[in-house]
Amino acid sequence: MPGRIQNKAALITGAGSGIGLESSLLFAQEGANVLLVDINLAAAEKTLALIKERFPNVKAAAIKADVGKEEDVKGAVDKAVELFGRLDIMFNNAGIMHPEDDNALNTEERIWDLTMQINVKGVWWGCKYAILAMRKNPTDEALGLHTGGSIINTASFVALMGAATPQLAYTASKGAVLAMTRELAMVHAREGIRLNSICPGPLKTPLLMDFLNTQEKRDRRLVHLPMGRFGEAVEVAKGALFLASDDSSYMTGTDFKVDGGLSSCYVTPLGEQALPPPPSLV
Numbered sequence: 557m558p559g560r561i562q563n564k565a566a567l568i569t570g571a572g573s574g575i576g577l578e579s580s581l582l583f584a585q586e587g588a589n590v591l592l593v594d595i596n597l598a599a600a601e602k603t604l605a606l607i608k609e610r611f612p613n614v615k616a617a618a619i620k621a622d623v624g625k626e627e628d629v630k631g632a633v634d635k636a637v638e639l640f641g642r643l644d645i646m647f648n649n650a651g652i653m654h655p656e657d658d659n660a661l662n663t664e665e666r667i668w669d670l671t672m673q674i675n676v677k678g679v680w681w682g683c684k685y686a687i688l689a690m691r692k693n694p695t696d697e698a699l700g701l702h703t704g705g706s707i708i709n710t711a712s713f714v715a716l717m718g719a720a721t722p723q724l725a726y727t728a729s730k731g732a733v734l735a736m737t738r739e740l741a742m743v744h745a746r747e748g749i750r751l752n753s754i755c756p757g758p759l760k761t762p763l764l765m766d767f768l769n770t771q772e773k774r775d776r777r778l779v780h781l782p783m784g785r786f787g788e789a790v791e792v793a794k795g796a797l798f799l800a801s802d803d804s805s806y807m808t809g810t811d812f813k814v815d816g817g818l819s820s821c822y823v824t825p826l827g828e829q830a831l832p833p834p835p836s837l838v
């Protein structure tokens with residue numbers, strides 16, 4: 557059986573950890589050739605080793621790039637096109653949440669600027685160079701490939717809801733991702749290029765768990781989660797796979813929420829959770 561994104565060429569940023577790691581494995585499992593991009597090359601190479609071992613038939617490579625630098629993002633897209641001859645899926649997923657990010661009074665300008673550089677400009681450049689590449693994608697009916705492509709930008713539930721535990725720069729950066737993605741989706745809708753944001757809820761990945769380093773901090777959030785648990789990176793990867801594939805052919809400009817119901821919740825239910833999360837692909 558062909559995979560859900562068979563023969564497509566994908567670039568995933570932040571491929572060395574969390575959502576990017578799970579998505580890289582899932583996209584390869586579903587037949588895509590994958591370029592794994594991370595500022596941490598050793599981490600991306602670990603992901604690459606897993607893919608080579610499990611999915612020897614897909615083409616895969618890992619490179620170091622800082623999405624906060626335009627020339628690195630351009631270089632990464634060029635590399636994908638050089639390796640695979642096209643770019644069908646761009647997953648602008650890398651992002652940071654700085655430990656010194658705070659409220660309006662305490663957040664320093666350097667933290668604000670660094671967060672915007674990576675979380676907003678990085679996504680902008682990822683969109684820019686992906687769009688330029690996707691315009692050139694030839695249609696190949698035999699392989700099920702077509703012009704255009706799918707761009708997925710990782711935002712967050714914090715772009716939709718306010719928290720009294722602020723990380724102002726991070727929240728503002730994710731709001732910008734939603735707005736930018738929506739607008740670009742309209743600009744490029746007639747070119748076969750779809751752009752959607754994915755909004756994860758709070759996840760058990762290093763990004764959040766390093767920050768929530770005490771049970772008290774975790775409990776402060778857990779009480780608000782309808783399912784009674786944090787999400788798993790693999791659950792977001794499955795949402796990203798849907799947006800990457802032609803199964804979502806009539807979706808563009810969406811804020812696609814994978815948040816366990818958090819952003820729809822007023823009063824949280826009581827009781828134990830009924831189902832365990834799915835296992836990680838790692």
Ligand SMILES: NC(=O)c1ccc[n+]([C@@H]2O[C@H](COP(=O)([O-])OP(=O)(O)OC[C@H]3O[C@@H](n4cnc5c(N)ncnc54)[C@H](O)[C@@H]3O)[C@@H](O)[C@H]2O)c1
Pocket residue numbers: 569570571572573574575576593594595596599621622623624649650651652653674710711712713755756757758759760761762763764789
């Ligand atoms: N974990 C959560 O609870 C959560 C919730 C909502 C949104 N998100 C978003 O999901 C995305 C992925 O987060 P995660 O939880 O998987 O994080 P993570 O920290 O587990 O992984 C992020 C990866 O991105 C890489 N990275 C960081 N800065 C980079 C840069 N400048 N250039 C290239 N790569 C860089 C890191 O090396 C790391 O491998 C981020 O955009 C994050 O804001 C996470």
